[in-house]
Amino acid sequence: MIFWQHILEKLQDNQKVYVLTVIENFGSSPGRKGFKMLVAQDGFIFGSIGGGVMEFSLVEETKQLLKEGIDNIFIKKQIHKGNIKDGSGMICSGEQTVAFHCLDSHHISTVQGILTGIQNGEKGTLSLTPDSFYFSYKFIENQFEYKINSNNDWFFNEHVGYKETLYIVGGGHVGVAVSELFVKLGFFVVVFDNRENLNTLKNNHSAHQKQVVDYADISNYILEGSSSYVAIMTNKYTDDKLALSKLIGRNYTFIGVLGSKAKLETMWNVMLKEGFTQEELDRIYAPIGLSIKSESPEEIAISIAAQIIKIKNTNN
Structure with missing residues (x-):
């Protein structure tokens, strides 16, 4: 620019x-x-x-x-x-x-x-x-x-302009770190949360757009297409599951969910019982990010960035 x-x-x-x-x-x-x-x-x-x-x-x-x-x-x-x-x-x-x-x-x-x-x-x-x-x-x-x-x-x-857009569902501390890194990587970054007056969302000065939404309507805010990447990292299991259930099966290059293997295994079992297929679940990158023993928000952001960059550049 x-x-x-x-x-x-x-x-x-x-x-x-x-x-x-x-x-x-x-x-x-x-x-x-x-x-x-x-x-x-x-x-x-x-x-x-x-x-x-x-x-x-x-x-x-x-x-x-x-x-x-x-x-x-x-x-x-x-x-x-x-x-x-x-x-x-x-x-x-x-x-x-x-x-x-x-x-x-x-x-x-x-x-x-x-x-x-x-x-x-x-x-x-x-x-x-x-x-x-x-x-x-x-x-x-x-x-x-x-x-x-x-x-x-x-x-x-x-x-x-920004060819790729990263949609972050969840405006917490990890969302802030991911926003900062992906802006530097040349992505257009949009952050969503369902909580009003969330401090970390307000103080996220890196994201290009921020919005408080109902996760039940999240699909209305995320454009489908090969330039769209989605990272789900809300503050609780039920919101992760709600957001994913509205986005799964839609056309994005990447959808990933942050969480422990145990949490995600529980989520997968519930979603299978609700009628989602194993094939649909297998397309989700979960736990999100490359396995580098990341712990801090900044380390998690790096692991997510490495995974998305690999997918983006392989597709190109």
């Missing part, structure tokens, strides 16, 4: 800004798809497209374009194999293609839209083409979609 804030400040200052975006990479290229850098008219730079002599060279080239008043859109391939055609001067192997877009005051509304979407936890798409740089609230399932047919025939779409 800081990247876009810097761009907005420069545009509002009536400066032109080049945005350099890695739109394709292969092998051991230091720049990966989506890496970005801004070069402003006053010489300010921010971000990275891979570093090293390659980045320095492209930044100097961009500064010269701004100095000469050139505002073209173009792409440039960099091959990291030494002194060859399109070579970057780096020897790390691999290659990357960088798109150059010059923004001016006419793009202020576009950048403001990106910032608003990120702040509100909305999902959108940044679309780059040889003719345009624009943002929409269209949702793409993958982080990137792109195709390069030639220097004048290409497109690059990038998911902007």
Whole structure:
């Protein structure tokens, strides 16, 4: 978000800004798809497209374009194999293609839209083409979609905003620790509890959204889809069971329940008698988190994060 804030400040200052975006990479290229850098008219730079002599060279080239008043859109391939055609001067192997877009005051509304979407936890798409740089609230399932047919025939779409949302059911001490960690990991974090005036919920300053709800209606507040992750950690067994019973069988990438093996075994037996199937229960991650002998809320948060990261990155 800081990247876009810097761009907005420069545009509002009536400066032109080049945005350099890695739109394709292969092998051991230091720049990966989506890496970005801004070069402003006053010489300010921010971000990275891979570093090293390659980045320095492209930044100097961009500064010269701004100095000469050139505002073209173009792409440039960099091959990291030494002194060859399109070579970057780096020897790390691999290659990357960088798109150059010059923004001016006419793009202020576009950048403001990106910032608003990120702040509100909305999902959108940044679309780059040889003719345009624009943002929409269209949702793409993958982080990137792109195709390069030639220097004048290409497109690059990038998911902007929080791709994954973690819904925490239970606003206690563990919920606070989990919120803090997952915000740092780039998740949009929503916390629910059914208790009014709960101190730990009020003092949870990390979560993007907090809400007091009736757990009987919890399914109304959690969006289904591959970007949704659910961690149930209420303050008592009956609430855990109630929340799970309303969410089980719905389409989420992850549902986990915090608790001891003994508590969960009791819950499973009761739910089987109530008509839930073993197949449904087997899809639940319980006890939630990797087994690392975690005890404190912070250690439990790390175990949950490790488990969810593994699932998220395996699915990707």
